[in-house]
Structure formats: structure tokens, C-alpha cells
Amino acid sequence: MRSAKTINLPRPAGGDKREAILRAAISVFAHNGYFNSKVADIAREAGVADGTVYLYFKSKEEILHSIFDRSVDEAVGEARKKLELLTDPRDKLRQIASLHLERLGADRDLAVVFQVELRGSTKFMEEFSAAGFAEYLALIRSVFEEGQRAGVFRQDLNAKVVAKILFGALDEMATNWILSKRRYKLAPMADQVLDIFLNGVTE
């Protein structure tokens, strides 16, 4: 239990600094790329001294990991909650796709970090893969299997492969959106993907 002080006062910056650094890092990484970003850049952007970064994160790499972890946790959490309100597996997949693209579409910098910076090394990718990403794929897969049991989706499909296909399609939408010079809304792409996908996997 925190002391009353921590509750009453406008908080001595504790979490604020960490948050500021994380936000700054997303911006800096998105604009310069992870390897070209200097810790000093992040510190300046966050309005703290270089050394302060190390009071909250063990290393530059840990900052990247923290960005990923926090975002995935939030995303999966939100998804699970909203899925409880739905029953039709098709609606659930639509929901997942919408949340996926809405979230990335709402924060271009974060999207760049997710779609590009996080992909640049097998090391990151493997951890990324092992961590939240696997959980995300499993979520899609379980919804699909639920649909198969309900007779809504084709029985002859491998649920694991199907999950990857849906993820891959959505992921490509996000990556293309980031790299595109034209400015358009990302979220609506979910419908087009789902249209084809559901048509393809439905009996």
C-alpha cells in the first residue's frame, strides 16, 4: 500500500518519467530507426538527463522491449474483454481485425516501431515471437476452432495455418499503410480483409 503522500501529491514524477521516456522512445525509434537512435536523443525528447533513462530502463534494448510488452498486453487485454460480448466466431474475428488495425492506425509512430523496428533482428523476432505474438496467434486460432466446432468454418482447414494467414494479411495492411506515401485510414482495411478471409474459410 502506497503512503497517503503518493496518493495526494501530483506524484513526484515517478511513473511520469518512465512514461515520458517510453513515449519519447517510440517517437525517436519511429523517426530514426532503433539502431540509429541515440539514448541521448530519447532523453532529450523526454526532457530528462541521459542518466535518468537508466534509472528506469536497464538498457536501450530494454526500452524497445518495454514498448512491445506494454502495447501487446494492452491490446490482448482489450481484445479479450471485447470478445466476451460476442458469440458469433465471425464477429469475433471481425472484432480482432478491427482492434488490430484501429490500434496501429491510431498511433503511427507506435505502428512504425511495431511493423518495422521490431522486425529488424532475428533476436528481437524470436523473443517477439515467443512472447505476446504467440499468444495473439493462439487467440485467433482458438476463435477459429470455436467456429469450426460450431460448423461455421470449413472443417478441412488447419486452424494454425488459418490464423497465420489472417495475421499475415492484417500485418501487411499495417506495413503498407506505414510505408505508403498516400494518407488513408488503416482501420477500414479490416473489413476488406475479413470479407475475403471469411468468404474463404466459410463452408
Next chain:
Amino acid sequence: MRSAKTINLPRPAGGDKREAILRAAISVFAHNGYFNSKVADIAREAGVADGTVYLYFKSKEEILHSIFDRSVDEAVGEARKKLELLTDPRDKLRQIASLHLERLGADRDLAVVFQVELRGSTKFMEEFSAAGFAEYLALIRSVFEEGQRAGVFRQDLNAKVVAKILFGALDEMATNWILSKRRYKLAPMADQVLDIFLNGVTE
């Protein structure tokens, strides 16, 4: 098996060195990641002096680009040639998907470079995007439009989006294959992807 040429002719050695460096780079990048790979590592692996690398490539970055360019050129060239033999747009898409995964599945190191190392910076991605990749997407798209005109594919779909979906699904197959601890054949995944995809986009 190398062509007799490399064995018989006194070759100016020129191409050989360049080729050796490129091959060495694919291996080194795949194992250490682009940013962690030293030019000296590539030189050693290629059996040449550090300075020699710069007789064939302007910079470390250009090596990465050359890997990409050469591979995409080969891939698109082969695809175009094989597509000429087919008439059914569905067969053509199957052909594209097969070649895509066969090629990556045949050279794991190259696949790692393509699926991971080439993705790690917006800069690369943008160039990547602007260069051969756009051409590749355009190829898929034109085949799809051909199918739409022929009344084989749904008219209500945006061909550009459809192309991205197919590419994204295939791309995810490749990335997952690389990161997976299990060893399986990549090429056969093409059929499962196409099954769903074609079912989804067909009238």
C-alpha cells in the same frame, strides 16, 4: 551444381569475388543480423581482404541492397517466364505462391535476410517497397485483374488490396517458418494459403 563455365574458363575472377562476397554476406547477415555483422566478417567468410569488398560494393549497405535486387530480379524473371505457360489466373496465382515459398524455402539464410534483416529500418523498407517489391505486388495484382475481367474472381474486390492480402499471407508463412523451431517444408504451405485465398476471392 555450378555451371561448367565457372570450372573451365579462366574467368576474369571478377564476378567470382563479387559472387563470393554476396554469398558470404547472406550467410553472415543471416547469422548475426545486418547491424551486428562486420564488413571484416564478410570479407573473411568470402576469403578476401577487407579492402577488396570495397572494390565490388560501395558500402555495407549496398551489399544488402544487392542481395535484395539480385534475388528479386531472379524471382520476378522466373515468375514471368513460368506464368506465360499458364492461362488460368488461378493457376497463375498458384504458380506465384509456389515459386515464392519454394525460393525462400530453398535457402534459409537468404530467407532470413529477406524476412528479417531487410525489414529493420523504414529506410530499407521504403526503398524495398519502392523497388522490386512494388513490381511484385503489381504482378499479383495484374493477374488478379485479369481474372476479374475473365469473370473468374469477384468483381467487388479492390485488386490492390487483394494483392496485399495474398502477399501478406505468404510473407507470414515465410517468417513463421524461419522463426519456428520445428523443421518443416515451406513450399507446401502455398497450397493451404491458395486454397483459402482462392475460395475467398472466387465468385
Next chain:
Amino acid sequence: MRSAKTINLPRPAGGDKREAILRAAISVFAHNGYFNSKVADIAREAGVADGTVYLYFKSKEEILHSIFDRSVDEAVGEARKKLELLTDPRDKLRQIASLHLERLGADRDLAVVFQVELRGSTKFMEEFSAAGFAEYLALIRSVFEEGQRAGVFRQDLNAKVVAKILFGALDEMATNWILSKRRYKLAPMADQVLDIFLNGVTE
């Protein structure tokens, strides 16, 4: 000589902290070396906050100086007092040597700081030299000169050089004891040193 005050009065605790920090520093310096010791380590070992260290010492360097000063003051003080009880210059030198090695032999950490950490920079050495050390050498020298006047020691020797020789021999005993892997008593070495030394300087 400490006043009774320090013992009887309820002291403002002030001295306690200073003492704790000094003790902690001896231990930390002895185990990690002066340059590798962090002020934070000393603070933790002393059970105070980092900032508190600076309420008692102006800098990390001053802590090292204080360790030296306090120890030398105590040592010279004790030596002077005990020497008053003796008359034979030979006994006095034996007393000095015994005290020297007993003191270091009784506190290995302190000995490490004295024999090693204090030696690592000309700057320290010069100050060290200028301060108590000179006083210590002078003490040995005066006893020797007393012996020369008394006709006990050879007249043809330079008292200053003789003092250095005795100090050097004792110092080497201490340093070797610290670095030795074998565990033996340091104090008894004083006799062996004095045996040779006195035999050498005696008429």
C-alpha cells in the same frame, strides 16, 4: 587520544554515521579497489543514503584521505606514548616495528587500503608522503639519531636513509603478507626484520 566525551555523552549520533561510513569505505576499498568502488557501495555498506556520505565527506577522495589520516594519527599517537616508556633506542625501534606490523596485521582490510589502494597514484602518494608518512619517517630517524648520539648505532650512516630502509623493509613485509595466499601472522615478522637491521646498523 580520544576525550571521554565521545564515550559518555549521548553524542548527536553524528560521529556514528561518520564512523560507519569510514568503516564501510575501508571494507569496500579493500575488496574492490578505490577506483572501482562506488560511493553508492559505501553508502549501502554503511546503511545510509548516498547523499548522506556528502554530509560527512566532501568527496570520495576525502574519504580515502580520512582513512589514512585517522589511522596514522592513531598509530603515531600510540607509538609516541609507548616510546616514552623506553630508553634504549634499540628497544624503541623494536617497539615501532612491532606496532607497525601489529596494527596492520590486526585489520586486513585496513592493511589492503594502506599497502595497495593508497599507493595507486602519485597524487595520493605525494600527499601521503607530505603528511603523516613524513612524520613517521622522522620519528624513526630521530630515534636512530638518538642511538647514534648514544654511541649505540654506527656514526657513519645517514639517519634519513636508515629510516627509509627500516620503513621499506617493514612495508614490504606488510605488502607481501596481504598478497600472500598463505595465512600467517604478520606481527612476528617484526623480530626478523629488526634482528638483521639492528645487526646491520649497530657498531
Next chain:
Amino acid sequence: MRSAKTINLPRPAGGDKREAILRAAISVFAHNGYFNSKVADIAREAGVADGTVYLYFKSKEEILHSIFDRSVDEAVGEARKKLELLTDPRDKLRQIASLHLERLGADRDLAVVFQVELRGSTKFMEEFSAAGFAEYLALIRSVFEEGQRAGVFRQDLNAKVVAKILFGALDEMATNWILSKRRYKLAPMADQVLDIFLNGVTE
């Protein structure tokens, strides 16, 4: 077998650079202390680029070790050679003492590194102790034992302790010489030390 080229030409700097760096390091360490010396300082003093230092030495620490190793090897080598020409153990000890102080007295910077910089950490001291220094003490000891067998030196003395005493006395002469503000010749001190020492250890 080196190519003739390496033999005929004034050598492409190979050993020259290493030598220059070593010499520069001795000077820089002597003037600023090891911990306060920057590799960049050494490089500048040696007239090479910072990176060049790392072509010849693995680290800053290795430079210090190399200074020590090279000097001790030279010193012990010279000592052994000159001792062969002598037979009287007393002359041999005189020779050792003279060489010891002559060598240090001839290169004040080197002497500073030896007497001060090399002493500043138990880590260095232990390696120092384990390496050439032990060999040096052993040399003194064997000469003394030779004298004991010859009936020249007292039989009741522990040769190991005696060796330390002589070394300690000489070492202190060197250290005092360095720290002294007065400028005097170091080598002649050897005689005064030996006078007392031999008088002390002789039957």
C-alpha cells in the same frame, strides 16, 4: 619465414608503432596516473590514431601489463647475465641492487609507473606478484642461500624473509626518490642499503 621485403625495408612501422605506443603510455601513465590516463592521450602522444592502439593492444589494461612484462624480462635477463661474471654472493647482491636502482633511476617515468601506478590495485599487485616479481625475489633469495652455504651469511636467517627485506629497502629508495622534490641520483643509494644490509646478514 618473413619475406625479404620485411627484412630489407625500414620495416613498415610494425614494431615501431607498438614501441611508440608503449613509450607514450609510460609517459602518460607517469604523468596522469593509470586511471586518469585516456587511451586518446596515449594515442596522441604516440602519434597514432586512437584505433591504432587497439591493433597492438587488446585494452588499456594490457598496455600496462606489457610495460611491466617487458621491463621485468629485460631487467631479470640483464641481471642473470651479469651475475654469471661474479662469484662472491656479496658482490652478486651488490650487483642486483645496483642494477635495480640504476634501471629505475635512468627512466623516471618508467620508475613512476613501477613504483606507483603498478601498485594501485590488488588485482594488478597479485598478477605483478605472481609474475616477474616472484622470480625477482627468488633470484635474490637463491643468491643469499648460496652465501649461506658458503658460510658468508648468517645461517640463522630465513632466506625468504631476507630477500623481502632487501627488496623492500630498495623499493623504498626508489619510491622516495620519485616522490622527493629534491633531485638526486638514485643509483648511489644502493651502496648505503647494501652496507647496512650486508653488515646485518653477515656472520
Next chain:
DNA sequence: AATGAATGAGCATTCATTCAT
């Protein structure tokens, strides 16, 4: 007096690239 979060100067080491041979 005491705290400990915040500061920011400082530095060893790496490595892409060059160029004299």
C-alpha cells in the same frame, strides 16, 4: 540531518572506410 532521484560530464572501444603499397 537525511534522503535518493536526478544530473550530465566523461571514456574505452568498435568498425566502416580509405589508401599506400
Next chain:
DNA sequence: TATGAATGAATGCTCATTCAT
């Protein structure tokens, strides 16, 4: 062409010290 010694710019991280509370 080929070499590889030499370069020197670049940067993540540490830690002594300060100061608002």
C-alpha cells in the same frame, strides 16, 4: 586487382555529486 594497416568518428553507459523535499 588485391591487400590490410591505419584511421577517427561515434555512442551506450557509469557514477560522483547535487539538491528539493
